[in-house]
Amino acid sequence: MSDDLDHRTHAYRPDLADIRLRDRVAADRYSEGMPAEVxxxxxxxxxxxxxxxxxDTQAxxxxxxxxxxxSDGWxxxxxxxxxxxxxxxxxxxGQGAGPATHVVSVPRSFVYPGADLRFPHLKVLSMGSRVRVTGEAETRATPYALLEDGSAVIAAHLRPLGEVSAEDAVSVAARFLDTPYLWGGRSGFGIDCSGLVQLALAMTGKSAPRDSDQQxxxxxxxxxxxxxxxxxxxLVFWKGHVGFLEDPDTLLHASGGTMYVTREPLQAAIDRIAKLYGLPTIYRRP
Incomplete structure (x- = not known):
């Protein structure tokens, strides 16, 4: 039995493990896992x-x-x-009432208790969040998507699941400019370098691993x-860092140097980062 599987992507502990790992890891018991949603x-x-x-990341x-x-609230x-x-x-x-139908396609969007932007908002959702649309409404010429609990989102802020955005991943990433850097962040409220890459690619229909070393x-x-x-x-990779190229000379990335999503000349970034972490380790084309 192995104990060297990556714990980031394999669910196993001494007392419990994913049943799919039964032949690979030792555990007191195995489970298929219960489906749920955020x-x-x-x-x-x-x-x-x-x-x-x-x-580590965010859902x-x-x-x-x-x-x-x-156990114990976790x-x-x-x-x-x-x-x-x-x-x-x-x-x-928790348990959802059915499959999601739409995804938030703007960096952030408000959820209102009804179809009126003058209502006090209930919460804010990030790009990549999934919702179930059950109806539609219009108030003062603004279309709304109605959700299963009666709340509403601006319809233009959603797109159907499975409908790939017309924007390329770099255009998606650029919409997060000035978003605060957050270690482990993966949302429009705070994001890290590999989270930006993963989320931007996801919005164009491409899957990507979560962490920069995996990417x-x-x-x-x-x-x-x-x-x-x-x-x-x-994509330009350093040890522990990654960024998109907007063009051959411009880097777009969630920067721990500025602490927000920024663009800067590629060579300036290489020179600056080299002082702490060395030169780029690899370049990849998604």
Whole structure:
């Protein structure tokens, strides 16, 4: 039995493991996991059931998870979209009434108690959040999508699931300019470098691993800047960091230097980052 599987994407502990790992890891018992979904705007995912732990990633409203254990107010889950494993607060997950129909396609959008933007909003959802639209309404010429609980979202802020955005991933990422940097963040309220890459690609119908080392290992294909050249949409990786190229000379990334999503000349970024983390380790084309 192995104990060297990546804990980020394999659900196993000494007392409990995903049943799909029965032949690969030893555990006291195995479980198929219970299907659930995120019912809060953003659920923080941590490596331990401890609010003092730093974030590993985040799950967005309406995203599906498998729940392997609930104890002391924490749920041990695996995210369906990218397989990430971790602990979320128990109140962040629940049972949905049916499959989501639409995804939020703008960086942030308000949810109102009814079809009127003058109502006090109930919550704010990030791009990538999933909702179930059950009807439509119009107030003062503004169309709204009605959700299953009677609340409403601006209809233009949603698109049907499965409908790929016409924008390329770089255009999506650029909509997050000036969004605060947040380690482990994956939403329009705060985002890190690999979260920006993952979310932007997801909105164009492409899946990507969560962390920068996972993306560097297998997202798209490796390229040689000398022989292949660089182009818009290419990814530049450093140890622990990644960013999009807007063009061969401009980097767009969630920067721990500025602490927000920023653009800067690629060579200036290379020179600045080299002082702390060295030169780029690989370039990839998704």
């Amino acid at each position: 019912i809060v705007p953003v659920a923080d995912v941590r490596p331990k059931p401890d609010a003092r732990c730093s974030l 967005l409203h309406g995203e599906a998870v498998s729940v392997f254990d609930i 749920a041990w889950v695996q995210l369906s979209a990218d397989g990430y494993v971790g602990y979320v607060r128990e109140e962040a997950i 560097a290992a297998g997202l798209g294909r490796a390229i040689d800047p000398g022989s292949d050249g660089l182009q818009r949409g290419d």
